[in-house]
Amino acid sequence: MRVTVDRDRCEGHAQCVAVAPDVYDLDAGYVAVVRNGPEIPEHLRPLAALGADVCPVMAILVED
Amino acid sequence: MAELPVLEEDLFSDDAIADPFPLYRRLRDLGPVVHLQTQGFPAVGRFADVRSVLGDASTFVSGQGVLWNDVANELTRGTTLASDPPEHAQLRKLVASRLTPRSLGVLRDEVDRKGRAVVDAALEAGEVDAVPAIAEAMPLSVVPDFLGFPEECRPHLLRWARGGVEAGAPVSARSPQAVEAAVELGQYAGHLVATRGIAEGTLGHDVLDALDAGVIDEQRCTALMLDYFGPSLETTLSAIGNAIALFTDHPDQWDLLRSDPEGLMASAFNEVVRLETPFRAFTRVASRDTEIDGVPVAVGTRIGVLFSSANRDERRWDDPDAFDIARRNSDHVGLGYGEHACAGQGLAKLEFAAVMGELARRVERFEPAGERVLTVSGLVRSYSSLPVRLVPARS
Numbered sequence: 001m002r003v004t005v006d007r008d009r010c011e012g013h014a015q016c017v018a019v020a021p022d023v024y025d026l027d028a029g030y031v032a033v034v035r036n037g038p039e040i041p042e043h044l045r046p047l048a049a050l051g052a053d054v055c056p057v058m059a060i061l062v063e064d
Numbered sequence: 065m066a067e068l069p070v071l072e073e074d075l076f077s078d079d080a081i082a083d084p085f086p087l088y089r090r091l092r093d094l095g096p097v098v099h100l101q102t103q104g105f106p107a108v109g110r111f112a113d114v115r116s117v118l119g120d121a122s123t124f125v126s127g128q129g130v131l132w133n134d135v136a137n138e139l140t141r142g143t144t145l146a147s148d149p150p151e152h153a154q155l156r157k158l159v160a161s162r163l164t165p166r167s168l169g170v171l172r173d174e175v176d177r178k179g180r181a182v183v184d185a186a187l188e189a190g191e192v193d194a195v196p197a198i199a200e201a202m203p204l205s206v207v208p209d210f211l212g213f214p215e216e217c218r219p220h221l222l223r224w225a226r227g228g229v230e231a232g233a234p235v236s237a238r239s240p241q242a243v244e245a246a247v248e249l250g251q252y253a254g255h256l257v258a259t260r261g262i263a264e265g266t267l268g269h270d271v272l273d274a275l276d277a278g279v280i281d282e283q284r285c286t287a288l289m290l291d292y293f294g295p296s297l298e299t300t301l302s303a304i305g306n307a308i309a310l311f312t313d314h315p316d317q318w319d320l321l322r323s324d325p326e327g328l329m330a331s332a333f334n335e336v337v338r339l340e341t342p343f344r345a346f347t348r349v350a351s352r353d354t355e356i357d358g359v360p361v362a363v364g365t366r367i368g369v370l371f372s373s374a375n376r377d378e379r380r381w382d383d384p385d386a387f388d389i390a391r392r393n394s395d396h397v398g399l400g401y402g403e404h405a406c407a408g409q410g411l412a413k414l415e416f417a418a419v420m421g422e423l424a425r426r427v428e429r430f431e432p433a434g435e436r437v438l439t440v441s442g443l444v445r446s447y448s449s450l451p452v453r454l455v456p457a458r459s
Contacts, residue, residue: 009153012165013410015394018330030166054394056405058119 002063003040003048005032009059016051016060023048024060032059068359069094074102075370076132076234076442084344085385088373096357100368103132103234106361107345107368111380113357114397117348117369121149121403124348124367130404131232132347132368132442135243139250140232142287145404152403158274159288160407162210162267168410171210178205179418183426187454191433194450199305200297202419207296210411212266217252221297224249226441228294233442253289257282267292292408295343300412302342302446303333307420309450310336312430314387321389322457325424329417332389337398339387341372344443346400371397372445428457 003023012030016023023044027033032055034040040048045062052060071091074080080087091098091109099106108114117124127148129137140146144155161167182201186192200222208218227245230238255261257275262268268289275285311318321328350365361367374397376384382391399406406412434451 011160011410014165019392019394030164030169056399056401056409058402 001040001042001045001048002038003034003052004038004061004063005034006059006061007031009057010055011057011059013056015054015056019054020047020051024051068097068099068106070099070101071107072101074234075100075107076102076236078440081440081442081445082438084372085376088370088376089378091370092373092377092379095359097359097361097367103368105347105366105368107370108356109370109373109377110357111374111377111397114369114371114374115395115401117356117367118397118401118404121152123351123354124369125351126152126348126404128349128366130346130348132234132345133232133239136232139246140287142284143291144288144407145291149403155288156407158279159267159271159292162270163292163408163411165410168414171411172414175206175414175418176422178202179415179422181205182419183422187426187456191451191453193434194308194430194452195301195305195447198308198419198423199301199447199450202304202415203297203300206411206415207293207300209263210267211293211296212263212268213256213293214261214263220248220252224252225294225297226444228290229298229444230441236442238440238442249294250286250290253293254286257285257289295406296408296411298444298446299342299406299408300415302340302444303336303412303416304419305447305450306340306342306445307332307336307416308423308430308452309436309447310340310387312432312452315429317387317389318424318429321420322424322428325421328389329421330413331391331393332420333413333416334393334396334398335387335389335391338375338381338393338396339385340445341375341396341398342444342446343398344372344445345370371400423454426457428455431455 010031016032024032025035048062052062088109096113097106108117125148126146129146131137147155186197224245227242228249230242231246271285271288274280321332345368347366347368350361350363353363354361378384399409431453433453437449439446439448
């Protein structure tokens, strides 16, 4: 599965990092990044989806 | 349009404002889309529907205004609030870049220091009205400097902010006074733009720079100046006041926060904003024939989007009326969601964490010290008086 962050849209609210620190992190510029992404293991799907769900500005895309 | 279930009661009557939650529940149970008899247009109140409407900014547009009456929708033309993609993203970047957590990092120490000063004064008094002493004092010590507004206007700011927000509510007996204050605020903003009376290195000055660079015209400049002002005081002071009221009533939750202020502050903020949502509701307009949860909605229909109802929807939340700062609550819609999600949420959280964190370290509990007064306001849920005694922690 593929998880991407729209870097233009991300404002650094860090909600994804709060709920799914195993999947998301903030880079030095306060933009969310996918750890070892964009392709991540299937077992992280629920966490990745949760992170996307809580993003207040809808900057995260989870695809098959 | 198909026959919709009808809510006959007015969600914005004084009684409903005092305790809107049973009405919201009835609205949710009536169906996904319910006609509001008093307002004459439908609204959504279930969590999933509120999220899906807010999440689809091209179908449910903001460009015809997001407020609850025609005058306010006319007056807010040109604001970020009332704009649509792709213009919205440009405006938001222009004025909100200082509000993103990345830019706010440098402010943290200063905001923390102001939080300490507010708590120092409150603790010295011992017994305070927490609204002026804490809830208002915190944003008032941060926001005007952040916007670059001059000293002379500060005595008027709260009245202007309140009027500015209330002017967007459905028309009521409260409207004339609110509109008067909103007009004063608009004139003052126009004066600030005309005289360039705004401190450099501030959000307000960024807007002036955009005017000078020809990115926006003067009318839009004034509109943008107001965009971030009204909401920045009213909503933050509401959240801080509501938090103190909730923690007074739930000392176990205060103990929990005190056990780990750093770790629990984010979910405590979310829980306060979920349960006692500061800003009740906006509207959108359908830009095409569409449907919400299977219910047809015709192009041009204005739709109320009830954040505070969604935040207590039993379809989403277990025990929705319970105050539980440890629950999973990051997806609440108290700050909106999607394109138009609250642009100032980073600053609001910084202010909240500064003052509540300092209280958590230094106050063992809050005791009620007199009668609370809820503000009667169409759109903002807050207290106008909240007398409490601060019991200092033994150090």
